[in-house]
Amino acid sequence: MYWEKDIETMDRSKLESLQLTTLQDTFIKAEKSYYYGKTFKEKGIGVSSVKSLSDITKFPFTTKDDLRENWPYGFIAVPKEDLVRMHSSSGTTGRATVVFHTAKDIAVWTNMLTRCLYMAGMRKGDVFQNMMTYGLFTGGLGFHYAAEKLGALVIPAGAGNSKRQIQLMRDFATTAVHVIPSYALHLSTVFEELKLDPRKDTSVKIAFLGAEPHTEKMRKKIEEIYGYKAFNSYGLSEMNGPGVAFECPYQEGLHIWEDNFLVEIVDPKTLLPVAEGVEGELVLTSLQKEGMPLIRYRTKDLTRMIPGQCACGRTHRRIERFKGRTDDMLILKGVNIFPMQIEKKLMDIAGVGTNFLIILNRQGYNDDMMVKVEVHKQYFSGDLRQLEALRKKIVEELKGELLITPKVELVEPDSIPKGEGKAVRVIDNRKD
Numbered sequence: 001m002y003w004e005k006d007i008e009t010m011d012r013s014k015l016e017s018l019q020l021t022t023l024q025d026t027f028i029k030a031e032k033s034y035y036y037g038k039t040f041k042e043k044g045i046g047v048s049s050v051k052s053l054s055d056i057t058k059f060p061f062t063t064k065d066d067l068r069e070n071w072p073y074g075f076i077a078v079p080k081e082d083l084v085r086m087h088s089s090s091g092t093t094g095r096a097t098v099v100f101h102t103a104k105d106i107a108v109w110t111n112m113l114t115r116c117l118y119m120a121g122m123r124k125g126d127v128f129q130n131m132m133t134y135g136l137f138t139g140g141l142g143f144h145y146a147a148e149k150l151g152a153l154v155i156p157a158g159a160g161n162s163k164r165q166i167q168l169m170r171d172f173a174t175t176a177v178h179v180i181p182s183y184a185l186h187l188s189t190v191f192e193e194l195k196l197d198p199r200k201d202t203s204v205k206i207a208f209l210g211a212e213p214h215t216e217k218m219r220k221k222i223e224e225i226y227g228y229k230a231f232n233s234y235g236l237s238e239m240n241g242p243g244v245a246f247e248c249p250y251q252e253g254l255h256i257w258e259d260n261f262l263v264e265i266v267d268p269k270t271l272l273p274v275a276e277g278v279e280g281e282l283v284l285t286s287l288q289k290e291g292m293p294l295i296r297y298r299t300k301d302l303t304r305m306i307p308g309q310c311a312c313g314r315t316h317r318r319i320e321r322f323k324g325r326t327d328d329m330l331i332l333k334g335v336n337i338f339p340m341q342i343e344k345k346l347m348d349i350a351g352v353g354t355n356f357l358i359i360l361n362r363q364g365y366n367d368d369m370m371v372k373v374e375v376h377k378q379y380f381s382g383d384l385r386q387l388e389a390l391r392k393k394i395v396e397e398l399k400g401e402l403l404i405t406p407k408v409e410l411v412e413p414d415s416i417p418k419g420e421g422k423a424v425r426v427i428d429n430r431k432d
Contacts (some may be wrong), residue, residue, distance in 0.1 A: 002118075003118040008313075009314060010239055017313060023262055025287075026285065027050055029077045029293050031047070032077045033074075039060065041229050043060065047289060056262060056295075057296055061297070062296055075100075075294070078141055087099050088136040089237050101240070105291050106145070109240040109243065114149045115257070118145055118150060121206055126147075127155065128176045129204075132180070134158050137211075138240065153172075160195035162186070166187070174203060180209070182212060183418075184230075186418050199230070206229055207228050213322060213325075232254060234322075236299055238297055240286075250311050263284060264296070265278070266280050268280060268326045279303065301325055305317055305320075306319065331361065335402060335404050343425075345398055349394060352376075354372065355414075358427070359372065359427045368406075371406050372409045374408075380412055395408045
């Protein structure tokens with residue numbers, strides 16, 4: 001049940017004592033970087049300012065913009081020759097951010113993610129098919145190393161080539177997969193095309209979902225289609241990648257590994273800490289990284305700490321499934337909207353397919369929202385009144401959730417382009 005029982009079930013007082021020691025070590029390491037050395041000197045702060053965990057609030061936040069402005073080596077805290085790997089974000093919201101690792105960083109990350117896989121039920125002897133991109137993206141390599149450390153047989157399939165993915169699953173009796181949620185749904189349509197039943201014609205029993213936000217409804221839909229247990233994984237490249245937090249078999253929140261991270265939840269407007277159980281923005285400080293430690297990094301992810309200890313016996317606290325991000329919030333006619341709200345409603349409606357797209361337009365001074373929704377093929381081959389009835393139902397459901405009335409266009413399956421990476425959910429055609 002436990003990969004590292006002494007760490008995973010550590011008494012809270014001992015865990016917090018360990019955190020304080022590693023936090024002080026982190027400040028000593030961070031001060032060696034150009035950015036933090038300069039910042040600490042300007043603010044008149046440093047390791048001597050850290051007497052308790054609460055002293056973390058004396059230090060300024062670190063943001064993605066800080067990483068971009070100090071490109072490429074402004075945050076490294078060791079000589080460049082001690083670095084063994086670089087990973088990068090996609091750069092879809094601006095200049096990419098880069099993160100550097102020492103050999104020890106890679107080993108610590110690998111062990112932490114191995115802890116996650118073992119917690120979810122993966123074991124030595126499993127056949128693990130990794131359907132994530134390999135390269136600058138952290139997800140593929142992180143899971144690959146962890147699965148090997150666990151003792152599983154790893155198939156580094158990479159992303160895409162759906163028919164080959166299915167063949168690999170069947171030929172080598174894959175028992176566990178790592179997959180992007182939207183791609184898992186797309187892959188189910190390829191099973192249908194091949195006249196195969198993923199429940200009967202594969203041996204997969206566990207799936208690890210990550211890399212893009214998804215709702216509980218989408219997770220349940222994936223589980224229903226495939227018949228396996230799907231576990232949520234959370235990570236971000238700035239902290240190392242996947243494995244920052246992970247679900248245990250009880251699936252009542254994601255355990256965040258507090259021997260590796262100091263966790264804060266702050267109000268995204270005031271940036272002040274919120275009470276336990278109150279929703280806010282997740283802020284993380286790395287506690288064991290030596291190549292590029294980060295202090296009070298604003299993740300932009302909205303969540304809350306779940307009060308109480310999990311029934312699994314682990315003492316590391318849990319964060320709730322993410323509501324969204326502070327930077328993917330859409331504002332339309334004065335209303336704040338998260339794409340995940342739309343996904344949640346759509347997944348509840350019978351007849352809706354596996355993909356949708358939000359398009360924002362501006363006509364004159366008015367903004368409007370168009371939601372393209374894939375629906376089952378049967379609606380296009382029979383009485384078109386059924387199609388119109390479904391469209392009206394979707395409009396009403398979304399109106400009730402969003403408090404505005406969106407336009408809705410129903411389209412045939414697979415008519416919305418799908419990439420091999422993260423699903424594109426929003427196209428904003430509005431001009432400033």
